[in-house]
Amino acid sequence: MLSHDARLALPDWVGAEIDATAVYRDDEARMALAVRLSALNVERGTGGPFGAAVFDAQGRLLAVGVNRVVPETSSIAHAEMMAYLLAQKHTGRARLNDGHPGITLAASGQPCCMCYGATFWAGIDTLLIGASSADVMELTDFDEGPLPADWRGELERRGIAVREGVLREAAREVLSRYAAGGGIHY
Amino acid sequence: MLSHDARLALPDWVGAEIDATAVYRDDEARMALAVRLSALNVERGTGGPFGAAVFDAQGRLLAVGVNRVVPETSSIAHAEMMAYLLAQKHTGRARLNDGHPGITLAASGQPCCMCYGATFWAGIDTLLIGASSADVMELTDFDEGPLPADWRGELERRGIAVREGVLREAAREVLSRYAAGGGIHY
Numbered sequence: 199m200l201s202h203d204a205r206l207a208l209p210d211w212v213g214a215e216i217d218a219t220a221v222y223r224d225d226e227a228r229m230a231l232a233v234r235l236s237a238l239n240v241e242r243g244t245g246g247p248f249g250a251a252v253f254d255a256q257g258r259l260l261a262v263g264v265n266r267v268v269p270e271t272s273s274i275a276h277a278e279m280m281a282y283l284l285a286q287k288h289t290g291r292a293r294l295n296d297g298h299p300g301i302t303l304a305a306s307g308q309p310c311c312m313c314y315g316a317t318f319w320a321g322i323d324t325l326l327i328g329a330s331s332a333d334v335m336e337l338t339d340f341d342e343g344p345l346p347a348d349w350r351g352e353l354e355r356r357g358i359a360v361r362e363g364v365l366r367e368a369a370r371e372v373l374s375r376y377a378a379g380g381g382i383h384y
Numbered sequence: 385m386l387s388h389d390a391r392l393a394l395p396d397w398v399g400a401e402i403d404a405t406a407v408y409r410d411d412e413a414r415m416a417l418a419v420r421l422s423a424l425n426v427e428r429g430t431g432g433p434f435g436a437a438v439f440d441a442q443g444r445l446l447a448v449g450v451n452r453v454v455p456e457t458s459s460i461a462h463a464e465m466m467a468y469l470l471a472q473k474h475t476g477r478a479r480l481n482d483g484h485p486g487i488t489l490a491a492s493g494q495p496c497c498m499c500y501g502a503t504f505w506a507g508i509d510t511l512l513i514g515a516s517s518a519d520v521m522e523l524t525d526f527d528e529g530p531l532p533a534d535w536r537g538e539l540e541r542r543g544i545a546v547r548e549g550v551l552r553e554a555a556r557e558v559l560s561r562y563a564a565g566g567g568i569h570y
Contacts (some may be wrong), residue, residue: 200404201447203468207389218386223507261387273477273505274460275470283460284387292457311501318497319459343504344538352530 209244236306239264249377250277252285255300259284278313293321311343328369337373418490427448433562436463438471441486447471464499479507497529499509514555
Protein backbone atom coordinates (compact mmCIF):
# COMPACT_ATOMS: atom_id res chain seq x y z
CA MET A 199 0.00 0.00 0.00
CA LEU A 200 1.57 3.32 -1.05
CA SER A 201 1.07 6.49 0.97
CA HIS A 202 -1.47 8.79 -0.61
CA ASP A 203 -1.01 11.81 1.64
CA ALA A 204 1.03 13.12 4.52
CA ARG A 205 0.70 15.77 7.18
CA LEU A 206 3.42 18.08 8.46
CA ALA A 207 2.88 19.76 11.83
CA LEU A 208 4.46 22.36 14.08
CA PRO A 209 5.12 21.60 17.76
CA ASP A 210 2.18 22.01 20.12
CA TRP A 211 3.80 24.91 21.99
CA VAL A 212 3.55 27.24 19.00
CA GLY A 213 -0.07 28.22 19.57
CA ALA A 214 0.57 29.24 23.18
CA GLU A 215 3.89 30.99 22.59
CA ILE A 216 3.14 33.02 19.46
CA ASP A 217 0.74 35.95 19.38
CA ALA A 218 -0.99 35.53 16.04
CA THR A 219 -2.62 38.95 16.22
CA ALA A 220 0.48 41.11 16.83
CA VAL A 221 1.81 43.45 14.13
CA TYR A 222 5.52 43.18 13.38
CA ARG A 223 6.34 46.64 12.01
CA ASP A 224 9.96 46.41 10.94
CA ASP A 225 12.63 43.96 9.83
CA GLU A 226 14.06 43.66 13.32
CA ALA A 227 10.70 42.83 14.90
CA ARG A 228 10.09 40.22 12.22
CA MET A 229 13.49 38.64 12.66
CA ALA A 230 13.16 38.70 16.44
CA LEU A 231 10.17 36.39 16.07
CA ALA A 232 12.09 34.01 13.77
CA VAL A 233 15.01 33.88 16.21
CA ARG A 234 12.65 33.38 19.15
CA LEU A 235 11.08 30.44 17.33
CA SER A 236 14.53 28.92 16.75
CA ALA A 237 15.39 29.32 20.44
CA LEU A 238 12.09 27.82 21.62
CA ASN A 239 12.52 24.87 19.26
CA VAL A 240 15.89 24.13 20.86
CA GLU A 241 14.64 24.65 24.43
CA ARG A 242 11.64 22.39 23.96
CA GLY A 243 13.63 19.77 22.05
CA THR A 244 11.19 19.81 19.16
CA GLY A 245 13.61 20.09 16.22
CA GLY A 246 16.70 21.83 14.88
CA PRO A 247 17.77 25.39 15.76
CA PHE A 248 15.96 27.21 12.97
CA GLY A 249 12.86 29.40 12.88
CA ALA A 250 11.05 31.32 10.16
CA ALA A 251 7.98 33.50 9.80
CA VAL A 252 5.95 34.94 6.92
CA PHE A 253 4.40 38.43 7.13
CA ASP A 254 2.08 40.43 4.92
CA ALA A 255 2.76 44.03 3.85
CA GLN A 256 1.30 45.36 7.11
CA GLY A 257 3.50 43.10 9.22
CA ARG A 258 0.71 40.75 10.17
CA LEU A 259 1.79 37.18 10.69
CA LEU A 260 0.67 34.69 8.02
CA ALA A 261 2.52 31.64 9.34
CA VAL A 262 5.49 30.48 11.34
CA GLY A 263 7.81 27.53 10.91
CA VAL A 264 10.47 25.68 12.84
CA ASN A 265 12.71 22.81 11.83
CA ARG A 266 10.79 19.54 12.21
CA VAL A 267 12.94 17.09 10.22
CA VAL A 268 13.40 14.44 12.90
CA PRO A 269 10.01 14.72 14.70
CA GLU A 270 8.11 14.67 11.38
CA THR A 271 10.44 12.15 9.65
CA SER A 272 10.75 14.49 6.70
CA SER A 273 13.83 16.06 5.14
CA ILE A 274 11.47 18.67 3.69
CA ALA A 275 10.40 19.96 7.10
CA HIS A 276 12.87 22.85 7.39
CA ALA A 277 11.63 26.02 9.10
CA GLU A 278 11.22 27.98 5.87
CA MET A 279 9.36 25.16 4.13
CA MET A 280 6.97 24.76 7.05
CA ALA A 281 6.33 28.52 7.00
CA TYR A 282 5.69 28.57 3.24
CA LEU A 283 3.44 25.51 3.39
CA LEU A 284 1.35 26.85 6.26
CA ALA A 285 1.15 30.41 4.90
CA GLN A 286 -0.04 29.17 1.53
CA LYS A 287 -2.67 26.89 3.04
CA HIS A 288 -3.74 29.72 5.38
CA THR A 289 -4.12 32.33 2.63
CA GLY A 290 -5.31 29.98 -0.10
CA ARG A 291 -2.59 31.33 -2.40
CA ALA A 292 0.10 29.02 -3.84
CA ARG A 293 2.03 32.21 -4.65
CA LEU A 294 1.71 34.28 -1.52
CA ASN A 295 2.09 37.64 -3.24
CA ASP A 296 -0.47 37.01 -5.99
CA GLY A 297 -2.57 40.14 -5.62
CA HIS A 298 -0.96 40.80 -2.23
CA PRO A 299 2.45 42.43 -2.72
CA GLY A 300 4.82 43.03 0.14
CA ILE A 301 5.25 39.53 1.58
CA THR A 302 8.32 38.96 3.78
CA LEU A 303 10.04 35.81 4.98
CA ALA A 304 12.29 36.14 8.01
CA ALA A 305 14.64 33.17 8.43
CA SER A 306 16.86 32.83 11.50
CA GLY A 307 19.48 31.08 9.36
CA GLN A 308 20.28 31.55 5.69
CA PRO A 309 18.11 29.20 3.62
CA CYS A 310 19.86 25.97 2.57
CA CYS A 311 19.89 24.88 -1.07
CA MET A 312 16.35 23.44 -0.82
CA CYS A 313 14.77 26.38 0.98
CA TYR A 314 16.65 28.75 -1.32
CA GLY A 315 15.07 27.11 -4.35
CA ALA A 316 11.64 27.06 -2.71
CA THR A 317 11.91 30.81 -2.16
CA PHE A 318 11.63 31.45 -5.92
CA TRP A 319 8.21 29.80 -6.09
CA ALA A 320 6.68 30.76 -2.73
CA GLY A 321 5.76 34.30 -3.71
CA ILE A 322 7.73 36.51 -1.36
CA ASP A 323 9.06 40.01 -2.00
CA THR A 324 11.63 40.30 0.78
CA LEU A 325 13.93 37.74 2.37
CA LEU A 326 15.42 38.61 5.75
CA ILE A 327 18.36 36.48 6.87
CA GLY A 328 19.76 36.25 10.41
CA ALA A 329 22.81 33.98 10.66
CA SER A 330 24.69 33.39 7.40
CA SER A 331 25.45 29.99 5.84
CA ALA A 332 29.03 30.47 7.01
CA ASP A 333 27.74 31.03 10.55
CA VAL A 334 25.62 27.88 10.40
CA MET A 335 28.53 25.77 9.17
CA GLU A 336 30.99 27.36 11.63
CA LEU A 337 28.79 26.88 14.69
CA THR A 338 27.02 23.57 13.91
CA ASP A 339 27.46 20.46 11.78
CA PHE A 340 24.51 21.37 9.55
CA ASP A 341 25.22 21.36 5.83
CA GLU A 342 23.79 24.22 3.77
CA GLY A 343 24.33 22.55 0.38
CA PRO A 344 25.40 24.12 -2.92
CA LEU A 345 23.99 27.47 -4.09
CA PRO A 346 24.51 29.33 -7.36
CA ALA A 347 27.64 31.51 -7.18
CA ASP A 348 25.53 34.68 -7.28
CA TRP A 349 22.74 33.34 -5.07
CA ARG A 350 21.69 36.80 -3.92
CA GLY A 351 21.65 38.30 -7.40
CA GLU A 352 19.49 35.43 -8.68
CA LEU A 353 16.87 36.34 -6.08
CA GLU A 354 17.10 40.06 -6.69
CA ARG A 355 16.81 39.68 -10.48
CA ARG A 356 13.50 37.90 -9.85
CA GLY A 357 12.22 40.70 -7.67
CA ILE A 358 13.07 39.32 -4.24
CA ALA A 359 14.92 41.85 -2.07
CA VAL A 360 17.46 40.35 0.32
CA ARG A 361 18.67 41.75 3.61
CA GLU A 362 21.40 39.77 5.37
CA GLY A 363 22.67 39.89 8.94
CA VAL A 364 19.43 41.00 10.63
CA LEU A 365 19.89 40.27 14.37
CA ARG A 366 22.78 38.08 13.33
CA GLU A 367 24.35 37.84 16.77
CA ALA A 368 21.11 36.72 18.38
CA ALA A 369 20.65 34.09 15.67
CA ARG A 370 24.26 32.91 16.08
CA GLU A 371 23.75 32.63 19.81
CA VAL A 372 20.95 30.07 19.36
CA LEU A 373 23.12 28.01 17.01
CA SER A 374 25.95 28.02 19.56
CA ARG A 375 23.60 26.99 22.34
CA TYR A 376 22.25 24.13 20.24
CA ALA A 377 25.74 22.91 19.35
CA ALA A 378 26.87 23.14 22.98
CA GLY A 379 23.89 20.98 23.94
CA GLY A 380 25.07 18.29 21.57
CA GLY A 381 21.97 18.56 19.41
CA ILE A 382 21.40 16.02 16.67
CA HIS A 383 22.36 17.47 13.31
CA TYR A 384 19.94 16.77 10.51
CA MET B 385 -5.48 31.74 14.32
CA LEU B 386 -2.28 30.46 12.68
CA SER B 387 -2.16 27.13 10.87
CA HIS B 388 -0.50 24.44 12.95
CA ASP B 389 -0.32 21.69 10.33
CA ALA B 390 -1.08 20.95 6.71
CA ARG B 391 -1.67 17.89 4.58
CA LEU B 392 -0.41 17.27 1.06
CA ALA B 393 -2.19 14.62 -1.02
CA LEU B 394 -1.87 12.81 -4.32
CA PRO B 395 -4.85 12.58 -6.70
CA ASP B 396 -7.37 9.86 -5.97
CA TRP B 397 -6.60 7.97 -9.21
CA VAL B 398 -3.10 7.03 -8.05
CA GLY B 399 -4.16 4.05 -5.96
CA ALA B 400 -6.09 2.47 -8.82
CA GLU B 401 -3.55 3.21 -11.56
CA ILE B 402 -0.30 2.25 -9.85
CA ASP B 403 0.63 -1.31 -8.93
CA ALA B 404 2.33 -0.87 -5.57
CA THR B 405 3.62 -4.46 -5.56
CA ALA B 406 5.40 -4.52 -8.93
CA VAL B 407 9.20 -4.66 -9.15
CA TYR B 408 10.86 -2.11 -11.43
CA ARG B 409 14.10 -3.82 -12.37
CA ASP B 410 16.00 -1.24 -14.41
CA ASP B 411 16.32 2.48 -15.00
CA GLU B 412 13.99 2.41 -17.98
CA ALA B 413 11.21 0.62 -16.11
CA ARG B 414 11.55 3.11 -13.25
CA MET B 415 11.46 6.10 -15.54
CA ALA B 416 8.53 4.64 -17.50
CA LEU B 417 6.50 4.82 -14.28
CA ALA B 418 7.51 8.44 -13.65
CA VAL B 419 6.57 9.43 -17.19
CA ARG B 420 3.29 7.52 -16.97
CA LEU B 421 2.47 9.42 -13.78
CA SER B 422 3.17 12.72 -15.55
CA ALA B 423 0.91 11.72 -18.45
CA LEU B 424 -1.92 10.60 -16.17
CA ASN B 425 -1.68 13.83 -14.18
CA VAL B 426 -2.19 15.80 -17.40
CA GLU B 427 -5.00 13.54 -18.68
CA ARG B 428 -6.92 13.70 -15.42
CA GLY B 429 -6.32 17.42 -14.98
CA THR B 430 -4.92 16.93 -11.49
CA GLY B 431 -1.76 19.04 -11.74
CA GLY B 432 1.27 19.92 -13.84
CA PRO B 433 3.00 17.56 -16.29
CA PHE B 434 5.54 16.05 -13.92
CA GLY B 435 5.81 12.66 -12.23
CA ALA B 436 8.35 11.05 -9.94
CA ALA B 437 8.85 7.78 -8.11
CA VAL B 438 11.18 6.46 -5.40
CA PHE B 439 12.48 2.88 -5.47
CA ASP B 440 14.52 0.75 -3.10
CA ALA B 441 17.60 -1.25 -4.15
CA GLN B 442 15.43 -4.14 -5.36
CA GLY B 443 13.27 -1.86 -7.50
CA ARG B 444 10.30 -1.97 -5.18
CA LEU B 445 8.22 1.18 -5.13
CA LEU B 446 8.45 3.29 -1.96
CA ALA B 447 6.34 6.23 -3.12
CA VAL B 448 5.15 8.14 -6.15
CA GLY B 449 4.56 11.83 -6.70
CA VAL B 450 2.92 14.14 -9.22
CA ASN B 451 2.81 17.91 -9.40
CA ARG B 452 0.01 19.15 -7.10
CA VAL B 453 0.84 22.87 -6.81
CA VAL B 454 -2.54 24.27 -7.82
CA PRO B 455 -4.86 21.56 -6.40
CA GLU B 456 -3.02 21.59 -3.06
CA THR B 457 -2.37 25.37 -3.00
CA SER B 458 1.28 24.72 -2.30
CA SER B 459 4.36 25.78 -4.22
CA ILE B 460 6.17 22.95 -2.46
CA ALA B 461 3.97 20.26 -4.03
CA HIS B 462 6.22 19.38 -6.97
CA ALA B 463 6.33 15.74 -8.05
CA GLU B 464 9.75 15.07 -6.53
CA MET B 465 8.84 16.71 -3.22
CA MET B 466 5.62 14.69 -2.96
CA ALA B 467 7.59 11.50 -3.66
CA TYR B 468 10.24 12.31 -1.04
CA LEU B 469 7.63 13.30 1.56
CA LEU B 470 5.55 10.17 1.05
CA ALA B 471 8.53 7.81 0.83
CA GLN B 472 9.97 9.17 4.07
CA LYS B 473 6.66 8.88 5.91
CA HIS B 474 6.16 5.38 4.45
CA THR B 475 9.58 4.08 5.47
CA GLY B 476 9.89 6.06 8.70
CA ARG B 477 13.30 7.32 7.55
CA ALA B 478 13.95 11.05 7.09
CA ARG B 479 17.03 10.01 5.07
CA LEU B 480 15.74 7.26 2.86
CA ASN B 481 19.07 5.48 2.47
CA ASP B 482 19.95 5.40 6.18
CA GLY B 483 20.76 1.71 6.55
CA HIS B 484 19.12 1.03 3.18
CA PRO B 485 21.53 1.89 0.37
CA GLY B 486 20.50 1.88 -3.27
CA ILE B 487 17.57 4.31 -3.28
CA THR B 488 16.60 5.78 -6.67
CA LEU B 489 14.47 8.75 -7.63
CA ALA B 490 13.13 8.81 -11.19
CA ALA B 491 11.89 12.27 -12.24
CA SER B 492 10.13 12.79 -15.56
CA GLY B 493 11.61 16.30 -15.75
CA GLN B 494 14.91 17.57 -14.38
CA PRO B 495 14.40 18.78 -10.82
CA CYS B 496 13.93 22.55 -10.48
CA CYS B 497 16.06 24.57 -8.07
CA MET B 498 13.88 23.57 -5.08
CA CYS B 499 13.67 19.86 -5.88
CA TYR B 500 17.38 19.89 -6.75
CA GLY B 501 18.20 21.21 -3.28
CA ALA B 502 15.80 18.76 -1.63
CA THR B 503 17.63 15.91 -3.34
CA PHE B 504 20.72 16.47 -1.18
CA TRP B 505 18.77 15.84 2.03
CA ALA B 506 16.29 13.14 0.94
CA GLY B 507 18.76 10.26 1.06
CA ILE B 508 18.89 8.95 -2.50
CA ASP B 509 21.80 7.27 -4.24
CA THR B 510 20.72 7.61 -7.87
CA LEU B 511 18.83 10.36 -9.69
CA LEU B 512 17.27 9.45 -13.03
CA ILE B 513 16.19 12.38 -15.21
CA GLY B 514 13.85 12.20 -18.22
CA ALA B 515 13.38 15.58 -19.94
CA SER B 516 16.13 18.14 -19.30
CA SER B 517 15.61 21.62 -17.87
CA ALA B 518 16.20 22.94 -21.39
CA ASP B 519 13.42 20.64 -22.63
CA VAL B 520 11.03 21.88 -19.93
CA MET B 521 11.72 25.52 -20.75
CA GLU B 522 11.59 24.92 -24.52
CA LEU B 523 8.29 23.05 -24.46
CA THR B 524 6.42 24.79 -21.62
CA ASP B 525 6.39 28.08 -19.72
CA PHE B 526 7.62 26.42 -16.53
CA ASP B 527 10.64 28.03 -14.90
CA GLU B 528 13.35 25.74 -13.57
CA GLY B 529 15.12 28.40 -11.51
CA PRO B 530 18.84 28.87 -10.91
CA LEU B 531 21.17 25.92 -10.25
CA PRO B 532 24.86 25.87 -9.37
CA ALA B 533 27.00 25.95 -12.53
CA ASP B 534 28.18 22.37 -11.93
CA TRP B 535 24.84 21.09 -10.65
CA ARG B 536 25.58 17.51 -11.62
CA GLY B 537 29.05 17.48 -10.09
CA GLU B 538 27.66 18.83 -6.80
CA LEU B 539 25.36 15.81 -6.60
CA GLU B 540 28.02 13.32 -7.63
CA ARG B 541 30.54 14.67 -5.12
CA ARG B 542 27.99 13.92 -2.41
CA GLY B 543 27.52 10.37 -3.60
CA ILE B 544 24.41 10.79 -5.76
CA ALA B 545 24.84 9.23 -9.21
CA VAL B 546 23.02 11.05 -12.02
CA ARG B 547 21.74 9.60 -15.28
CA GLU B 548 20.19 12.09 -17.69
CA GLY B 549 18.00 11.56 -20.74
CA VAL B 550 16.30 8.35 -19.62
CA LEU B 551 13.21 7.94 -21.88
CA ARG B 552 13.71 11.59 -22.75
CA GLU B 553 11.49 11.54 -25.85
CA ALA B 554 8.57 10.05 -23.96
CA ALA B 555 8.97 12.64 -21.22
CA ARG B 556 9.17 15.46 -23.79
CA GLU B 557 6.04 14.17 -25.44
CA VAL B 558 4.00 14.67 -22.25
CA LEU B 559 5.31 18.21 -21.88
CA SER B 560 4.33 19.00 -25.49
CA ARG B 561 0.87 17.54 -24.99
CA TYR B 562 0.39 19.60 -21.85
CA ALA B 563 1.51 22.81 -23.56
CA ALA B 564 -0.72 22.10 -26.58
CA GLY B 565 -3.65 21.74 -24.21
CA GLY B 566 -3.01 25.23 -22.85
CA GLY B 567 -2.25 23.94 -19.36
CA ILE B 568 -1.82 26.42 -16.55
CA HIS B 569 1.86 26.96 -15.82
CA TYR B 570 2.78 27.01 -12.17
